[in-house]
Amino acid sequence: MNPNLAHNKEILVFLLTSLGLIVLPHVTHLPWGVFGFFSFLLAWRFIGIWKPEKLPSFPWIVFLIVCGMAVLYTQHRGILGRDGGTSLFVIALGLKLMEIKTERDLYLINYLAFIVAASQFLYEQSILMAVYIVFVSCVLLATLVFINSHIADTTVSLKKAAAIIAQAIPMAIIVFIFFPRVEPPKWLWFNDPQQKKTGLSDTMEPGSISDLGMSDELVFRVKFEGALPPPKNRYWRGPVLTLTDGKKWVQARDFTYQRYLDKPKFSGPFYRYTLLMEPQEKDWVFALDLPAEFTKPLAQNANYQLTTSDDLRKRTEFKLTSYPTYNTGYLTKTEYKDARQLPALPSERIKQLVTQLHGYDRPPEEYITRLLNHFRKEDFHYTLTPPLMEDNPIETFLFETRYGFCSHYASAFVYLLRVAGIPARVVTGYQGGVYNELGNFLEIKQADAHAWTEVWLENKGWARFDPTAAVAPERVEKNIDINSLVPNGAINYAAPDSSLAALNLLKQARKLWGHIDYNWQRWVINYNNANQSIFLSSFGINDFKTMVYWMMAIVGIITAVLSLILLYQKPKQIDPELAVYNRFLKKLAKQGYVKQPGEGASDFAERIKPLLTEQVDNIENITSAFIMQRYGNNPSDEGLKKLSKLVSLFKL
Amino acid sequence: MQNDIQRLLEAANQIILGKDRQIRLAVCCLLARGHLLIEDIPGVGKTTLAHTLARLLGMNYQRIQFTSDILPADIIGASVFDSKNHEFKFHPGPIFNQMVLADEINRSTPKAQSALLEAMEEHQVTVEGVTYSLPEPFFVIATQNPSHQIGTFPLPESQLDRFLMRIELGYPDPKSERLLLTGQNRHHLIQTLSEQIAPQQLQALQQAVTGVHVSNALLDYCQGIINFTRESSEYHCGLSPRAGLALLTAAKAWTYMDNRDAVIPEDLQAVLASVAGHRLRSGNNDSEAIVAPILAKVAVH
Numbered sequence: 001m002n003p004n005l006a007h008n009k010e011i012l013v014f015l016l017t018s019l020g021l022i023v024l025p026h027v028t029h030l031p032w033g034v035f036g037f038f039s040f041l042l043a044w045r046f047i048g049i050w051k052p053e054k055l056p057s058f059p060w061i062v063f064l065i066v067c068g069m070a071v072l073y074t075q076h077r078g079i080l081g082r083d084g085g086t087s088l089f090v091i092a093l094g095l096k097l098m099e100i101k102t103e104r105d106l107y108l109i110n111y112l113a114f115i116v117a118a119s120q121f122l123y124e125q126s127i128l129m130a131v132y133i134v135f136v137s138c139v140l141l142a143t144l145v146f147i148n149s150h151i152a153d154t155t156v157s158l159k160k161a162a163a164i165i166a167q168a169i170p171m172a173i174i175v176f177i178f179f180p181r182v183e184p185p186k187w188l189w190f191n192d193p194q195q196k197k198t199g200l201s202d203t204m205e206p207g208s209i210s211d212l213g214m215s216d217e218l219v220f221r222v223k224f225e226g227a228l229p230p231p232k233n234r235y236w237r238g239p240v241l242t243l244t245d246g247k248k249w250v251q252a253r254d255f256t257y258q259r260y261l262d263k264p265k266f267s268g269p270f271y272r273y274t275l276l277m278e279p280q281e282k283d284w285v286f287a288l289d290l291p292a293e294f295t296k297p298l299a300q301n302a303n304y305q306l307t308t309s310d311d312l313r314k315r316t317e318f319k320l321t322s323y324p325t326y327n328t329g330y331l332t333k334t335e336y337k338d339a340r341q342l343p344a345l346p347s348e349r350i351k352q353l354v355t356q357l358h359g360y361d362r363p364p365e366e367y368i369t370r371l372l373n374h375f376r377k378e379d380f381h382y383t384l385t386p387p388l389m390e391d392n393p394i395e396t397f398l399f400e401t402r403y404g405f406c407s408h409y410a411s412a413f414v415y416l417l418r419v420a421g422i423p424a425r426v427v428t429g430y431q432g433g434v435y436n437e438l439g440n441f442l443e444i445k446q447a448d449a450h451a452w453t454e455v456w457l458e459n460k461g462w463a464r465f466d467p468t469a470a471v472a473p474e475r476v477e478k479n480i481d482i483n484s485l486v487p488n489g490a491i492n493y494a495a496p497d498s499s500l501a502a503l504n505l506l507k508q509a510r511k512l513w514g515h516i517d518y519n520w521q522r523w524v525i526n527y528n529n530a531n532q533s534i535f536l537s538s539f540g541i542n543d544f545k546t547m548v549y550w551m552m553a554i555v556g557i558i559t560a561v562l563s564l565i566l567l568y569q570k571p572k573q574i575d576p577e578l579a580v581y582n583r584f585l586k587k588l589a590k591q592g593y594v595k596q597p598g599e600g601a602s603d604f605a606e607r608i609k610p611l612l613t614e615q616v617d618n619i620e621n622i623t624s625a626f627i628m629q630r631y632g633n634n635p636s637d638e639g640l641k642k643l644s645k646l647v648s649l650f651k652l
Numbered sequence: 653m654q655n656d657i658q659r660l661l662e663a664a665n666q667i668i669l670g671k672d673r674q675i676r677l678a679v680c681c682l683l684a685r686g687h688l689l690i691e692d693i694p695g696v697g698k699t700t701l702a703h704t705l706a707r708l709l710g711m712n713y714q715r716i717q718f719t720s721d722i723l724p725a726d727i728i729g730a731s732v733f734d735s736k737n738h739e740f741k742f743h744p745g746p747i748f749n750q751m752v753l754a755d756e757i758n759r760s761t762p763k764a765q766s767a768l769l770e771a772m773e774e775h776q777v778t779v780e781g782v783t784y785s786l787p788e789p790f791f792v793i794a795t796q797n798p799s800h801q802i803g804t805f806p807l808p809e810s811q812l813d814r815f816l817m818r819i820e821l822g823y824p825d826p827k828s829e830r831l832l833l834t835g836q837n838r839h840h841l842i843q844t845l846s847e848q849i850a851p852q853q854l855q856a857l858q859q860a861v862t863g864v865h866v867s868n869a870l871l872d873y874c875q876g877i878i879n880f881t882r883e884s885s886e887y888h889c890g891l892s893p894r895a896g897l898a899l900l901t902a903a904k905a906w907t908y909m910d911n912r913d914a915v916i917p918e919d920l921q922a923v924l925a926s927v928a929g930h931r932l933r934s935g936n937n938d939s940e941a942i943v944a945p946i947l948a949k950v951a952v953h
Contacts, residue, residue: 575869578953597951600917631914633865 005103005147012049014146014154015106016042016097018139022117023090025132029123031075034087037068041094061098068095086119106147113140127520138165170558178536178551180544181529200284200428200449202239204249204407218278219430219448220286221518223441225272229288231432233324235452235464236286236444238429240303246343247393249411249426251303254334258302262329264461266292269325275318276522283307285318286429286444289464290328293321302335303427304328304462315526328461331423339423339456346419349399359420364457367420371413372470378402380409382472409467410451423456427464439515577629577640584622584647591652601626615652622646654911657683657857660708660848667704667841668697670828674819676909677926678705678793682854683861684905686816686898687772687792689757689930691937696821698795700838702753705793709854710847711750712787716768718760720803724767728777742779747771750787750851754794758804768792769811789854798937809933816898817923818930818939857908864904865914869953873917874900876950877924881932886945888933895931902927917952 005011020042027035041064048055056064068091076084093112100106117136120129141161142154149157220236241249271288285298285306294300297309298318310316331339346354354360357370379402386403389396394415397408404412410426417424431450433442452466527535533542541547574582585595593611595604605623609616625643629635657679664675678701681688690698699715706713716727729745746752747768754768771777772792776785794815797804812818824832835841849857874896882890891899900915902923907915924946929939 578869596948598921598947598949600921600952602916602918603921627914627916630869631865631867631916633914635867 006100006106007052009049010154011106011143011147012045012100014157015109015143016046016049018136018143019093019097019109019113021139022113022120022136023093025120025124025129026086026090026116029083030087030090031083033071033075034090037071038090038094041097045097045100056098061095064098065095068092082122086116086122089116089119103147107144110140110144125525127517127524130524134165138162141165167562171555174551174554174558176524176527177532178547178554180547181527181532200238200282200430202241202251202282204241204411204426204428204451205247217446219280219444219446220278221276221441221443221521222288222433223274223276223439225274227271228435228442229271229324232469233289234432234442235289235427235450236430236433236448237289237291237305237427238284238286239305239427240454241426241428242303242338243341244343244411244415252334252338254338255302257332257334260332261302262461264290264292264304265327265329266290266323267325267327268323270321270323272319272321275320276518276526277316277318279314283309287320288322289324290326291320291322292326294318315521317522317526317531326461327459330461331456335456336423339425340418340421342415342418347395349395350416350419353398354416354419357416359416364417364420364422364455367422368417368455368465371416372465372467375409375413375467375470380404380471382468406451406468409471410453413465413467414453417453417455425454427452427454431466434511436511436514436518438512439518441515441518443514443518575630577626577635577643580640580644580647581622581626581630584626584650587647587650587652601630612652615650618646618650622650654909656849656853657909663708663845663848664701664704667838667845668701669831669835670824671697671701671821674821675701677817677819677923680902680905680909680923681817681926682709682789682791683857683908684816684898684901685789685858686902687794687814689812689815689818690793690795690821691798691818691930692795692821693798694756696823697838698793698821699753699755700842701821702751702793702795703842704845706751706753707842707845708848709751710850711789711791713751713753714746714749715753715755716746717755718757718764720759720761722760722764724764727764727767728771728779731780740780742782742784744784747777748784748786750789750791752790752792754792756797757794758796758807760805762805762808765805765807765811768794769814772814789851789858809931812930813892813894815930816902817926819926820939861901861905861908864907864912866900866904867914870915870917870920873950873952874903874920877920877928877946880946880950881928884945884949891928891931895928899924899927921947 023035023038023042044055072079072084072087072091076087078084079088089112093109093116096105096109096112100109114137117133117140120133138158138161141164142157145160145164146154146157149160239251242252243250270292273288275285275287277285285308287294287306290304291300291306294306298306298320299309300306306320308316308318357367357374359367359371362370381403382405383403384405386397386405386408387401389401393408394412397404398412398416407426414424414426428449428451430444430448431452432448433444435442450468452464452468454462454464457463523531536542536547541550581601588594588608593608595601599607601623605619609619612619622643625639625646629639629643632639661672661675661679664679665672668675678688682705690701692698702715703713716722725745727745728747729743731740731742733739734741757765757768771786772790775788775790776783778784796807823829877899878891878896881887884890899920903915903919906919906923907913910919925939925943928946929942932942
């Protein structure tokens, strides 16, 4: 073989290809400058395989290093933090490619590549990425195998590397389950300005929720301990918006009345569930209306919305209990004032409408019923792409366009109630969720974002009303299927039986994938200190010491089993005459007469005959009988018996 | 029949002193229908050996001295214009003999070498579109000087492969040398030799050799040797399938000469150096040393 492996073309092609595979997924989050610089160096090195004279000389390498530092500085202003650190590794890897001189450099690059592969998990922890990284590690290992084997064969190397990984995986799983979890230090969560999460905001303007309307992004998942609540009760409470300037709705500023609030009275059935929040920017936790039991770090604000003091930029799990039937009791003065706030005096048209619907002269319940009927009977339409309403959007919506979605209906409804002097407010959050039968959980996506209203009624407290349901009951009782939105933006409520079988299969596959992904998030990504102790205590492992013992014992067993498989060799089927002859050899070997491996029977006999003069005949007989049986023209059972007898009688 | 072989060997040993093993190998090569290459410095008895064998086997014998300017026509013959009959007539070259001694084959150019080697392989020559069969039995003994000597064209691997065996004669031991110095002139002695095995009888012997039994156990050992040469780092390239066949054929002939009817590993070992030595390149010219690792490491079961 070529003495200098660093110039072996096959090895270089293999190594560089695997490097390309490793850095490839970084394309989505590394700055273009860094990625471009690396690709440029990689391409240069590829050319260098066939044209070594094209590789940079020492001054050029120094220049490239300066360039690399410049790229790093301009993109990240340093090397601290996740992005800066990853870029540093990628650039260093690219620069190291320029000086592959000895075998040692190949190893160094390979190890560096493993680090870059691992850094991928700082960005994405999905199951697909994990599979990809395992594949890439396999290619990297194969490169190492390739360098170290005298048979340079890609397939053989890949097979060997795959076998190594397959043997390592059980070990990795055991160590993953039992190894003490260390919570990552806070600096890892340094805010990276590049990542922005979409989601509900704490204000509402016409159109703000429709931005989310088409987003398929997952917000949270809920797993119920018992039966699921019916779709019409699936309201996931988010920020409550009380104050408005006629266009924009915001939360109340003053929450000091919270301590004067009545405790809500719960009644009827309740739901216990586990909520798994996807990473988000805000500290909101979307509980089912209305949460009754929760534990720290959760807290409830004056609007009954749950917030957390934990960092929600990683996935978090909460165990909650909610009651769909409740009475919040009396209303405080501040609430009363805020919930009747109007941006300006209502116009004549509005007053007329309220009078027409008996807003001023009948009880609030009756007015509400008339109002909902008004939305239902008049020519109101539900659409995610309503016409623009620049000035006075509520009036424009009520009297002119009559096309809108939940935020339009909720704000108009609250406004009309307030004009009649009834306290009301807008609640935002999510409504509905797709049930995954396989995993028995609900998936709530950004598209489920919704706005509804709460009206304070005597003896009932804050009661929920959803004017959108009056216009488009399907929106609430079923769920909008994003796939069936027609191009012009109107929503098409196609009956499910009209969908094709293929579409069903696709949905089925999506649900299965959702289930797998849920379990991956639940059991792998979110397997933290708390989850580990819960999981292990279900096996009766309660303290740290037992946990480490268990880990060591299982790793030991796996090692033993693997080494047994690797070291155990099936004994070769030995021909009978050879077995007999070996017995003869053993007898001789005891006395120090050992046959050399490459020595034939007859040569051996000739060699030992002069040393064992009194056994010459026996040795000759045995040897010739053996040769007759083993190499002869017609070996026979009698011959074998004779040989066996001779050997048995042979004594030294 | 083995008695005839024994007598032949004894007679040959009277002429070439102290070279029992080499003579035995040469006869073995002949029985296995192979050609023989003798490599050694001039004057150790290569030509004498060839001449002796030819006399003892009663074969037509012709010697071709290879020089750097020898042409293919000098070996296989040429068509010459016959002015009496007004036609071209083929004059067979020295190769049309049962035993041909190609002396110092590596002194000639590759072109002349290949003319001989083709004839050896095919047992026929083709001149101007007409194919002429060579006599049977046909046996070539080629001699060559060690390649470090001046004015030699080393035979390429592909042509070395045409020779079943390569042997080295070497200097005689002191006792034989003394006998040689005091004894009669070898040329005169050769003239007195009588035929021991007739050509027809030789062909029968060659046929008998093919009937020697080879057991599975022996084939295992044979394949063990072949695989060892292919996998070991000692050799640039391992033995070819043709080499494997040659090894087995030579071992059969050796067994036959030893008056046995089944090959045993010792027979393979006996012929291994001369059969495999020139086919394995390991930076060493000594056949025994080349195959020593095989004999030591490949286990006999």
